[in-house]
Amino acid sequence: MEILDVVDETGTPTGETVERAEAHREGVRHRTSHVWIARNRNGRIQLLLQKRCMQKDSFPGCYDISSAGHIPAGGEFASSALRELKEELGITAEEKDLIVCGDRNVVWDCVFQGKPFHDRQISRVFIMRCDLEEDQFHIDPVEVDSVRWMDFEKCIHGVEQNTFLNCISLEELQMVRKKLSEKEKLW
Secondary structure, rough: OOOEEOOOOOOOEEEEEEEEEHHHHOOOEEEEEEEEEEEEOOOOOEEEEEEEOOOOOOOOOEOOOOOEEEEEOOOOHHHHHHHHHHHHOOOOOHHHEEEEEEEEEEEEEEEEEOOOEEEEEEEEEEEOOOOOHHHHHHOOOEEEEEEEEEEEHHHHHHHHOOOOOOOOHHHHHHHHHHHHHHHHHHH
16 A cells, blocks of 8 residues: 655645545545656657556556656655666666656546546656666566657657557656757757
């Protein structure tokens, strides 16, 4: 059972906690960390996409953020991001490796496996440089089916045109694009 901090509209914990399933059932605001892994290949930026395993409670089998996860009660954005990178992809990183793109207020409602799913989250979005090949990641099969590199512009176009099965936010990709353009010398 995952216990999460209930947060206000700025992402500040209120002092209350909620179980993850209840947060999604009732639409209680909580925090998540999202990490986009990027690399430069022949002058073009690529993003690592993870394909969610079919057992996930939301968006099974969809391509998604490189690594993401809920922040446990008492946790912080960066430490949670680093933990998820290790758990999902086998990447050991440090906080200095994470570049903050900003915070995003996520509100959406859906039905998964016949049950209402109300997501209210404050997500801190990071990018991180990593130059591993797909088969060098040590993925957790409980969380991730596979990973693949995709050209950044192809990813944006694919999300805009819905040309591949994904649960990627165009707003979040735009945040990443803005930060990448500011940090061009890193790539």
